[in-house]
Amino acid sequence: MRLNSLKVTDFRNLESAELTPSPVLTVICGPNGQGKTNLLESIWLLTGGKSFRGSKDAELIRREAPFAVLEADFTAGDRDQSLRLTVGGRDTKRPGRTARLNGVDRGRAASVAGTFTAVVFDPNHLSLVKGGPEGRRRFLDAALCQLYPGYLTALRRYARTVAQKNALLKAYDITPGAGMMLDTFNEALSVCGADLMARRAAYLERLAPAAAQNYRDISSGAETLAVRYQPTCEPGPAALARKLEEVRSAELRAGFCLAGPHREDMEIDIDGQPGRIYGSQGQQRSAVLSLKLAEASVAGEILGEHPVMLLDDVLSELDDSRQAYLLTRIEDKQTFVTTCDSAAFARTNGKLVFVRGGKVSETPFEGAAVPAAMPAEGPDRHREGA
Numbered sequence: 001m002r003l004n005s006l007k008v009t010d011f012r013n014l015e016s017a018e019l020t021p022s023p024v025l026t027v028i029c030g031p032n033g034q035g036k037t038n039l040l041e042s043i044w045l046l047t048g049g050k051s052f053r054g055s056k057d058a059e060l061i062r063r064e065a066p067f068a069v070l071e072a073d074f075t076a077g078d079r080d081q082s083l084r085l086t087v088g089g090r091d092t093k094r095p096g097r098t099a100r101l102n103g104v105d106r107g108r109a110a111s112v113a114g115t116f117t118a119v120v121f122d123p124n125h126l127s128l129v130k131g132g133p134e135g136r137r138r139f140l141d142a143a144l145c146q147l148y149p150g151y152l153t154a155l156r157r158y159a160r161t162v163a164q165k166n167a168l169l170k171a172y173d174i175t176p177g178a179g180m181m182l183d184t185f186n187e188a189l190s191v192c193g194a195d196l197m198a199r200r201a202a203y204l205e206r207l208a209p210a211a212a213q214n215y216r217d218i219s220s221g222a223e224t225l226a227v228r229y230q231p232t233c234e235p236g237p238a239a240l241a242r243k244l245e246e247v248r249s250a251e252l253r254a255g256f257c258l259a260g261p262h263r264e265d266m267e268i269d270i271d272g273q274p275g276r277i278y279g280s281q282g283q284q285r286s287a288v289l290s291l292k293l294a295e296a297s298v299a300g301e302i303l304g305e306h307p308v309m310l311l312d313d314v315l316s317e318l319d320d321s322r323q324a325y326l327l328t329r330i331e332d333k334q335t336f337v338t339t340c341d342s343a344a345f346a347r348t349n350g351k352l353v354f355v356r357g358g359k360v361s362e363t364p365f366e367g368a369a370v371p372a373a374m375p376a377e378g379p380d381r382h383r384e385g386a
């Protein structure tokens, strides 16, 4: 997957901006609060997904403007395509996000999901290592939903059944025929739960070695990362049914469902120790980054098209050699990195793009600090065509 050009109008603080990225690495530089993440977010929205910042559509439109427009040319497989995404305000004829793909009106932006694909790292993803199991389950489920359309349906069915079972457990003593109803719920949960577990296990079997390799590369072989699935029980509906039977009386006491995919976790060890407890900030960041890069490569293997990588503020807390890995060794996947670290500008062999006050330029803004080590603009600075 390759983004060839992007035109942004009235999106957040980007009144009118154009970007011609490198096919490999583009480093988006600028001080805090200038619009770097906004530019990255605009690329992400081309996927048809919601903002990775959890923002509402109306917040995406430049203040006082009626709507925002994103126009992109990209290559998927061997095919050049164009996508126009409009974010309409409440007062416009078409509020919300709508899309035109190759000149054809496709209605809601979500309908183009899967056409332009990207994986994003933003600092909130650090909770993948630092936070509780829920975030790790969400990571797994979000990745699986992208890969297998049926997964979302199965997940929703499972969540609905868990909610119904929880309601029953809470009112167990006053519900006629509660025992039989509980059996029925457990039977349904063991079938659809085992299905989700099988998908998660198969996905992690591919993700874990890829993430471990990425971590070795980022840390120059100095440290290891191990990612392990912690399933609720052995695979298969029969094992899950047995597990649900085992916890039956505990569930009756607790008043909610205690076993199944909604209680699982994924263990993330750095150098043999739980990363959540013992990992340093830089190690935790490297671990999340390794997982995100692995998510993209597994998606690339399964879907036959490597997603574009969007790495927001990924360099902070990383030492020089880890930064160098990101700034110079990304070789064949299109990647965008934002940074406000002016020293990073000098070290990259990617294409530099400068953002200042909502304006985007391929040359530094007047008065901007540019390190002396930075060589003059020239074709060998960029790895285009690499």
Ligand SMILES: Nc1ncnc2c1ncn2[C@@H]1O[C@H](COP(=O)(O)OP(=O)(O)OP(=O)(O)O)[C@@H](O)[C@H]1O
Pocket (backbone or CB within 6 Å): 011, 012, 013, 014, 030, 031, 032, 033, 034, 035, 036, 037, 038, 039, 058, 059, 060, 061, 062, 063, 313, 338, 339, 340
């Ligand atoms: N809807 C909007 N209309 C106008 N400006 C907006 C809108 N939404 C956000 N902004 C502005 O965008 C700016 C923030 O941009 P962005 O988040 O891209 O910063 P950044 O360059 O990534 O900074 P940092 O390095 O601190 O992460 C803020 O000044 C904010 O006021």
